[in-house]
Amino acid sequence: MWRFLSTLAVALGLGIFLFPHHTSHRTKPGPEVYSAKYETTSKLALLEQDVKLTDELCRSQCSIDYTRMLHDIESGAPVTNVLKNMREHHEKMDVLIWSKRSQPWEQGIKSGDVPAANKDQAMAYLKEAKAAVDAGKSYQSPKFGAGKQVYFVQGTPSTKDDSSLIGVIHQDVLASVTDHQMKNLRLEPYPSEHRWKVESVDTNTLKDKVVDHPEDNQGTSHYHQNEVVVRFKTDPTEAQLQQIKSEIKAISSQKLGYTYVFRTEGMDAKALMSYFNKWNVAYVEPHFLYMTNDVDPALDTTVTDSSSTPISTNFIPNDNLFQRYQWNLPLIETTQGWQLSRGANDVIVAVVDTGVDLQHPDLQGQLLPGYNVISANSSPQDDVGHGTHVTGVIAALVNNELGVAGMTWYNKVLPVKVLDQTGAGSTYSVAQGIIWATDHGAKVMNLSLGNYADSGFLHDAIQYAFDKDVALIAASGNDNTEQPGYPAAYPEVFAVAASDSKNEKAPFSNYGDYIDVTAPGVSIASTYPNNQYAALSGTSMASPHVTALAALIRSANPNLKNTEVYEIMRKSAQDLGDVGHDKYFGYGLIDVVKAIQMAKQTTPPFSY
Template identity: 80%
Template sequence: MWRYLSSISLVVGLGIILFPHHSTNENKPGPEVYSAKYETDQKLSLLQQDVALTDDLCRTQCSIDYVKMISQIESGESAAKVLGDMKTHHEKMDILIWSKNSQPIDQGVKAGEIPAAYKDQASTYLQEAKAAAEAGKHYQSPKFGAAQHVYFVQGTPSTDRNSSLIGVIHQDILHQVTDHQMKNLRLEPYPSEHRWKVESVDTDTLKDKVVDHPEDNQGTSHYHQNEVVVKFKQDPTEAQLAQIKSEIKATTMQKLGYTYVFRTESMEAKALMAYFKKWDVAYVEPHFLYLTNDYYDDQDTDSDTSDSSDYMDSTSSSNQATSIAPNFKPNDNLYGRYQWNLPLIETEKGWQLNRGNKDVIVGVVDTGVDLKHPDLQGQLLPGYNVISGDDKPQDDVGHGTHVAGVIAALVNNNLGVAGMTWYNKVLPVKVLDQTGAGSTYSVAQGIIWATDHGAKVINLSLGNYADSGFLHDAIKYAYDKDVALIAASGNDNTDRPGYPAAYPEVFAVAASDSKNNKAPFSNYGDYIDVTAPGVSIASTYPNNQYAALSGTSMASPHVTALAALIRSTNPTLKNKDVYQIMRDTAQDIGEKGHDKYFGYGLIDVVKAVQKAEEKTSVGFNWPHRWFRQMSLVSNKYASVALGK
């Protein structure tokens, strides 16, 4: 992975800054956007930008935490208790020291220890921090350390200038974001061959393909070597299933609806697909793998998500009980500086009209969610972990937590970031494992579970280039139950349709930057419905942290949140009506009308919510996309063997 990071220095000169300028061709991507070198360089530059912004988010939040601790100590609370509580709730605080002026550091009130490997370097910066704080100056050191062991030292003077708070902050989040974005933006060949016993194939020919370079991911699908998905035209009898299991020497068999997943160590997928030709099947296909498409408070942060549904703030019971000022700006302490995305799509003005409804549940089918993040407390319903089979969908990647924060991070709570909805509850469903990948079975099961447990909108920031009949059945199940399904288009800068985004029942989202330019990684094509911000998006991250990530994974939850606001405004609307409202009200930012880069344009919260107030669930014409997309949907694998 790190061989790609060595290339970052080569692309600094591209001139990409935090929020890129308008292109000179009026937002119309030029041919150079689609060269492999340009794409890779742009992605590496965005990765560097995301890491730098995450570093800044971390430092800003730590400064706020220090001020809070100083205020508590100065108001009479025990310094030992204040420091201990902060360290307990914020694992990134490796050591905190409350020191009186002219008092040696080692005599101050201390919580934690300096990491042994970096003790000498940390001690030097701690002395600098104490000297600066005693002089009345705020201090932050440069980063030191390497890989996941990166730190910085911070010092803050007390308000009476008689004491100071200094400490060492662990920034392993920078390594996590780097690793995350290498995969999310497809900068490393992923998944690597032989992980999960996975093989890669060209989506068109189904011939085996080795993925050695980032650009090889375009048009590549990944599947389990020794598994196959089968849907029979008529459910087999117990005797027939026993015969099948015996003949293929099946080690496991899973069933979801009318679809089976067979696993055997004695046959590979090619042979398994050939075997099932003799049975009366609707389709047989590889078991594909789906990947992510991303490129301190008075509340009890120790509370489990099972308690979250009991939390109600002063306005949530009626959802819109209090009005907000016409020029309202949320007081979330990272909002004004980092969240360019919400004002761009008129979210603040949209809050004047509707801020959501707790009865419109949003399913986040992803890597799970950090159940104890203080900026998500009260926003999470008890969910499900498909991977482990239990009810604790704890995020071990970060992707799902980031997605959930874009949708529903607490607003106006003097903490972190603001989500787009104030009152819509998130139903977290973990279908991707610690590598950020999940099987067709787990994704399909997650969609069905979320649907059966009340989700009216589902976010799918994941994808593959394989048109899986198994996954499509799950999508159709949810759609037929009136769920609005929103999906990220993918991060390979290709016009190849990715799934589930390209299914006609799904609303497909591309990504743009702060100047309404196409994000350099964003997939495109006729199936794109709308565009949303997807470059360096600040949101929640596990362990009480915040991170900036880029990807269509980050664009999709903006649209999901808008769909939830629309359904909160007018619950009578059907899912297809919600889709059409978002198309009709989008800001046209590309070629006039629908185009392959931006779809119908950038979402507009105010116009969409206003239109939802006006509409009923009748009078919409199902768009031509349905008929156009039907040509993409087929059970083409039913009679095709791998390698032909």
């Protein structure tokens, strides 16, 4: 870990460019383009860019928040109420100070306290900020502090009187994004935490694979050390089940559908698999681990689509981070696609992930009551950030003068938390989440998670959802490997690779014949917990673009089956790379306009 942090520090210090010159993907990229060295260097550069862009997103949104506070004060709202309300809804604003030009900042109206960490630097920058705003200039200091204790000072003068706002803003989001992306981009081995064991994908031998370098993550899987998943050809009787529990000294057993999960203290997975060979089993496998590849509103049953409230042909949303940071939506013709479909409330999108920030202001009214598989008595509140980011790509409120715009306006998101606070979840939790979402109305499902182990248990859950006509969209993975990852590589699932703003293959993106399409996945700006916004990279970020498109298609034509939705997205994609389908881009980059047009023009019997 320290070795890679040192490498990261060097990369940040040298200012590595995001996309060094390399062969165009109009010619087939060779192994030398995506070597392990190139992959690692590119991922570190992407991490640097994501952190830098997250810093910009934070500063941009905070500048807007300051301007709005001054407007409220100028309109007659009590200063103390305005400052207190902002700090309650934006906990990262450690201190806010309103003062008049002739007044020392220490004598202004203050809410919160200057952070004890790095107090001297904070005080010095507050002094600079006060001098700047008194001169009628806006001010932002450099970052200061380290780790989770990183801050900057901001100052904004009033445009109508001689007052101003200055304050200290806590930027622990930068450390969160760094930690998140080190795992999401597989720049560090997944920590065992005494629960998981890093293994090769060979589920028969379970041969150990030691992961010392980020590129060694290719083809590795993780599983519970003392658990197995078993599906019997014929369910055991109660007496047989008790015999099994006694012989393996089981401390717990769970059943989901027809599949059992047994846990013991005295036997490891290899021994347990050997034991169950004497029983009449359809399969026995390790209990694999799946990782990120990043007040509940009542259901509104009114179906609304783009035809009810037309928008202009040159419409640009007023979300304040859209034009500067959301390169990804115009690239795939999203704004033009809104002329044809902006979604429908009854086409529900499940996000099976780390949960969602249920209080995020840019997601209000977009979320349905979901489910927490990890803790059944808790809400699906996101404690990682990955699921909130994915959800924002799909359904962040559009044209609300706040933050980012999602791809759909009206499709509701059903948050299902299957990954814990480390960003990992077992086969059982993922399978349970898939089945629960299917049984609770999901028409489209995003799975920005994966593992290289082909689990019969997970495949059963995927098959269940597919048979119920759910469109299943999954991220291919972030190891730049051709080895199939699951669930993306299952035939029932629509697999997504990632590309950048130049329509080049993202250097981390997995590839293979199973890839269906490509979507933007590099430095994607979206919602993040605690009223924040962040930029993340990964196929996890590409997948929700396709999920949102599937929701728009099903909203435009509710009669389409999941397989027909898949075919429309393939047929309408903009070809990249080699002509036709190829293993790096699939059928190409998704095209929102063409896909929705095709959906609207398709009538039974369906043929392509």
